[in-house]
């Protein structure tokens with residue numbers, strides 16, 4: 098699953114999000130990004146409701162005033178879009194990859210463990226499997242991807258092999274190019 | 280707790296990503312970098328350590344007025360020169376006494392700057408090269424083969440049959456285009472020898488493919504009933520005609536040698552007017 102070839106025309110049907118779903122989206126976002134808690138109601142107010150776009154049977158995109166801000170996959174966490182993250186860079190749970198991983202991520206690859214272990218990278222030891230992360234890069238200011246961990250942070254460091262983080266959305270992909278959906 | 284204000288992020292106007300990620304894209308050299316330097320010089324400086332562009336508006340504590348600012352060889356101004364800077368650099372090289380009248384000249388030639396520079400290069404010689412273009416196109420000034428690019432149309436015109444090459448750089452995404460064409464540029468001026476004695480000077484005749492210098496000189500001799508000669512001045516050919524025949528000579532060149540009116544200028548004391 099990724100937005101690599103996503104286009105805004107893939108969003109065929111839009112529906113206003115029910116209040117209960119909106120509450121669930123916000124609470125699950127806060128759960129994985131605790132720093133967001135004090136601000137969530139001003140960032141995503143009760144009204145107007147978010148608009149939901151079903152992209153595929155297992156991927157839903159949410160917009161606020163036509164701007165894509167969140168998305169959710171069937172098996173993954175609720176994730177913020179990168180344009181949303183760039184506006185509030187300090188409020189999301191994050192990790193950092195070493196500079197060698199940047200071209201791979203921008204090419205649409207998932208993050209292999211060494212990218213989160215090598216010198217220059219940062220990964221909080223307390224993160225557990227499934228944790229949603231905003232991915233920063235060594236020597237860069239802005240986040241370049243969002244995704245979720247496929248192993249716990251401790252395991253990633255121990256094993257240092259295979260996929261450590263599944264990337265759902267990265268800079269330059271179809272979702273990133275979609276600044277707004279009317 | 281109040282919500283933090285959203286940061287406004289600069290995204291590359293060419294490829295759309297935050298500029299720090301542009302180098303990973305295919306169009307970095309050809310599109311992103313020039314755009315970033317133009318639109319966000321401070322960020323370009325921060326990211327790539329390039330020299331900050333000197334914006335005349337921003338350095339207000341600079342006591343030197345813009346018009347008299349000398350553009351030194353070392354200036355790596357990463358914005359293209361404004362017409363003022365371009366003309367200042369030009370007169371700085373050839374005739375600094377003209378520098379004070381630059382604003383007047385540019386007002387007169389507003390919108391026709393290229394014609395002005397073309398005429399100037401024919402009269403004086405090569406334009407000093409804009410450092411921005413040096414950087415942008417990797418132009419080496421001494422290299423006769425590779426110079427001249429968009430915006431510097433007159434650069435090599437004074438050297439014989441000028442070749443105009445348009446360089447679009449070593450682009451990865453775009454194909455490298457190189458356009459060649461010849462440009463005819465003739466400038467006629469006069470100079471005073473003694474009291475009431477003038478000579479008419481024609482330069483750039485060799486830039487027309489239809490004119491042979493000796494034949495032209497002969498034709499002038501016949502037409503103006505006076506002596507006319509071809510002179511080699513600083514590597515350029517000048518045809519000198521005795522007497523003040525500036526305007527007639529212009530018309531004569533257009534009629535006799537089938538040169539377009541737009542390609543012949545008359546230099547009226549530093550001002551260039553097309554033959555009418």
Ligand SMILES: [Zn+2]
Pocket residue numbers: 291292293294295296298301304307311
């Ligand atoms: Zn770019």
